Amino acid sequence: MKKRFIVIILDGFGIGAMEDAARVRPGDERANTLKSILKDYPDLKLPTLEKLGLMNAYGEESARMKFSPEANYGSCQLMHFGADTFMGHQEIMGTLPKEPMIHPFQEKVDEIKYYLKAGGHDVQIMENQGLRYLLVDQYVTVADNLEADPGMCYNVTAPLDFISFEKEYEIARKVREIALVGRVIVFGGNGNTMEDLFQAEEVKQNRFIGISSVKSKSYERGYQCRHLGYGVDQNVQAPAILTNQGYSCTLIGKVADIVANDNGLSISCVPTKEVMDLTIRETIAMTEGFVCTNVQETDLAGHSQSTKNYKEILEIADRGIGELISKLTPDDILVVMADHGNDPLIGHSRHTRECVPLLVYKMGVTGRNIGRRKSLSDAGASVCDYFNTMKPQNGESFLYDLLHRK
Template sequence: MKRFLVIVLDGFGIGHMKDAEKVRPQDVGSNTCKHILEKKEKLKLPNLERLGLMNALGEEVSSMKFSSNATFGRAELMHFGADTFYGHQEIMGTNPKMPIKEPFYKAAERVYEALVKEGYKVEYVYGKRGKYLKVNNALTVADNIEADPGQAYNITSALDVIPFEEVLKIGKIVRSKVYVSRVITFGGKNVTIEDILSAEEEKENGYIGINAPKSGVYNEGYNVIHLGYGIDPEVQVPTIMGKAGMKVTLIGKVADIVINDYGKSITGVDTEEVLKVTIDELNKMEEGFICTNVQETDLSGHSENVEAYANKLEIADKYIGEIMEMLKDEDILLVMADHGNDPTIGHSHHTREMVPILVYGKNVNKVELGTRETLSDVGATVAEYFNIISPENGISFLKEIRK
């Protein structure tokens, strides 16, 4: 019996990628890990230090030192930009594909035709320049007005009127006809279609959508699934394992953004809560794969709050230490990130940074894994560990770490 646990410290990068100068010049100079440690000189993360965080960073900072007994490396982002959704798809074995940016009104007609063909009642809702769709008098399909323009479409639904399973079915039809980064299917209870329509907002250049917080869909019975461009769950680790009859548990934000039809998905945001749930699920699981996302580090980066970021790291470090003590002989723990989010860089967005790869287990070799070309090397390693079909992308480093 063996278990593989991945903990993603969301947004905890270790230095800007070389291509940032060309593709994201605003991120040049970013180094989330280093800059937090420099600002918080007394911050001590003993378990991450033991795992080789400073080794992966490549230098000692403040009170944090190199580990002489670590298995570590770093990974570049193969996905464009610096994105939590695509970062986790990449971790699970996807080779990310480049979407386009397009206001929904340009895609509305082909979505309308596809939904009508499937028997749905579809109506246009018009703004000054843009337009969106109302479907079955239960949901809207429109621009996501909170994200960067043209990056995502929202399907905002009243779950007292339509079950979420049907919303997701509609979402998959929409996804098949559009080329933007994400189609986000979500809804809440105790909300009417009138509540949703009354939260309509229109922006420049024909972007029109629903202000989700204003609509009330977050308040009660909220449910969400993100559908990404070029994402095929069939070639990702959770689906491959699930179809093979193996247990997969996703915890935290990863539960919202990675398809896990055959396993268990547990949402959550609070750092202590998601890590306590991780420990509970690890205790219950005799064999299988767990992936946990610690989201509050990323949220602290967005708020440019070094103090909050350091606090969340301290909490995560404590529970990582407890998990290390729980591991059995064949178990493997891997701690990593999905991109950077440097709270000191001068803007509140993700930063295109390399991420640490820190591996621990009683039967793990103490080796340097170098710089991996993609986060998918993690998914490929998980697949080889469980002797299942390899995912779409990535090169396993299992043979390097195994004694």
């Protein structure tokens, strides 16, 4: 008999602002991703998610989607700081979030420069409009990330025809050792040059300077990327715990790029139909273990501030989840959740700090309210609980509430 625990993460699919949003992310107290989509598309119908309890978790019915008496449902608060895909996924896997510092690169440029020079690297200062960033070993730039919340991330960027990703990664790890921001993101691609990187240099708010990821042409061919998080230990997360005990672990979609899975299978993919097809295929192929999938295009729709795109991606994901359910056995558990919000009508293109749905399917188990959970880590804790392994660093399993409480 097969026994699998599957988690589908609808990236950026929030159901209402966190209670602390007004204090920690002013403006986000109005955020509600699902409400915004329903505002523009009140006739939206997602039959699988409706049956799984989406409206139960949301707390309201819509014109075409109602409460489901069969549903096992709850919601999750975010324990990580802000509203971040990388840290959201680390939290889901069982990491106890550690509060990062906010430092524009200008505040750390000299400290990082001297640290890298002490490690034997050639380091030059690059300057534009009075702002500075680093050029390391001729081909690696270290600067502000211009896509995330300002001061929260640094980018390490290189053209990989001129320096290997492994050497670039070594530099990024040294930056990570001394930087206190939430993420150090190391990436590069083939086919571009240092001239392309310098042409992609941008200044924002007269405080931040970096290399625009898209304009750098890094994505066009041979793209490689790693995210180095602050306070993240992969050994206390569900994938490492499970694979160390001999269980299979497959990560699909963006989660494959941002969660460590050294002893498992990781498949990068973006198109939602392909992501769901891969999830079905890999679930069928697995006998016992953990599958986690990230549907990234919901998040991209939020960033593009398009309720139309969001609606269409949700419909594709809903059909895929329905097909996946038809392949499950009595010993399988399916969880559908998110990592944060991304309200397309909030007035900006950043993530929003929202609670997220927690929808659980297990054949023969119905009508369980598993409540509002304190952390996304309850998902990872439940996975480990189901396979009777050690607990991850953070989170409380919801399996007792699911299997034993009415």
